[in-house]
Amino acid sequence: MKEGFYGFYYYRSIASKWIILAVALLVSYILLKIQKNTSVLLDVISNSLLMGFITLKLSLILLQPNLVINSPLSLLYFTGGKIGFWLAVIIASAVYFWGTRKLEILFQTKVQTYGLYVLYSFSVYHLLFLIMNQEWHHFFYLLIPIFVLIWWLLKNKSIQVLKNVTIMAVLSGLLGWAVYEHQTKTQSAEANANVQTGIQKGKKAVDFTLETINGEAKLSDYKGKKVILNFWATWCPPCKAEMPHMEKFYKENKTNNVVILAVNLTSSESDESNVRAFMKNYGLSFPVLMDADGSVGDTYQAITIPTTYFIDSEGIIQQKLVGPMSKDTMEDMIEKIN
Incomplete structure (x- = not known):
């Protein structure tokens, strides 16, 4: 898709x-x-x-x-x-x-x-x-109801129907495995090829440098770490909801090769001082970057906030999430990337 x-x-x-x-x-x-x-x-x-x-x-x-x-x-x-x-x-x-x-x-x-x-x-x-997200491992979950159906047919001695279902299940399994193998090989080949820069899944994240509250930060400086790149603003209700979850996650994982970069869309703020007050009120300890002219937010198409990109240790975008994140969501996402 x-x-x-x-x-x-x-x-x-x-x-x-x-x-x-x-x-x-x-x-x-x-x-x-x-x-x-x-x-x-x-x-x-x-x-x-x-x-x-x-x-x-x-x-x-x-x-x-x-x-x-x-x-x-x-x-x-x-x-x-x-x-x-x-x-x-x-x-x-x-x-x-x-x-x-x-x-x-x-x-x-x-x-x-x-x-x-x-x-x-x-x-x-x-x-x-499976259809919407093309996540092929969901095909194997579908084998569970097939096995339940086979068991039910055996129990009720529906032999002819059982034969038909078994044949369909075997053929579907072979087809699914072939598609899965093709998908895996394709992804492996793509990973070995030169990765283009972009903001889509599988592309190398576009580099940028922004001022922070205490200095300056560059995205490429964090290569080797798993990066949660979050776009937010102080006036955004779902941003406010996710911040305590982000802080708790960061405190528990900052020594595990994980960093959160929270890019504030400063150009949308009524007063830049609101950002400092927000950080103090919420006790934020992860890096907060100031997108003063909105250029980085535009580049990453942060139209609806919060918007978050999960970037692996090689600087490749693995997932994008539009909407607030819970601590469980971050743990689940980070666990699945290298």
Whole structure:
């Protein structure tokens, strides 16, 4: 998928992840709706999803109370991460089975319906991720529902259908592996070729030099380190929400060959002194660079802020994120680059 065509999905972002999840849940709901003997359970599933979502959002208070205290806006933009997700799954499951306790339906039917919804959601989510983001490892996640289907067909002795499904699964697996191998070889060949300079994923980050609060900083000076290049402004609410997360991440990782360069779009500030006051109020210790004329922000197309680039130790852009980052997001992103 090329930049400019559904470019919102070209770069992996939190927003795209949540949109894909929402679509997966909706499609799964529709699939259950058209099946027999499941519609009576859909209201209960809806309630369980609502409680799961509330749990996911509020899990941040339980898991990182200090961050919420320092940045109440975190509740609007962030969740409790992976632990919060599994906590939400547990609560949603509990609400579902509690809500079905008085329905005159076999317990086996309740379990099968819930299992189908989870399986549908899982399959659609990874299929959409595969299509939208071209992240081929999601293909292998799709093998899980295929194996579940094969097991179900074996259990119900649907031999002919099983043969057809097995043949399709084997052919799909071979095709997927071939595509994955081609993708890997292509990426390897590209990595060995001369890398062009640009702001797209896979290109060498455009170098620049900017004044900082205490001196001067040049992007290329940080080659050998993993760089989180963040564009922000003091008047930006999501920027305010992510700053405590960035500071906590930086303090825990600055000795691990990681640096945060926070480029303030100073040309958009009403008063440059606001930047110093902001840094003091939020206790920021990572380098803050002043883009006085807005040229660097223009170069990196920081139209919507915060905008963040994740640059590997060779100076190559690996990911771009539009929107606020949680500490978990930064840890996840940095772990995946060299």
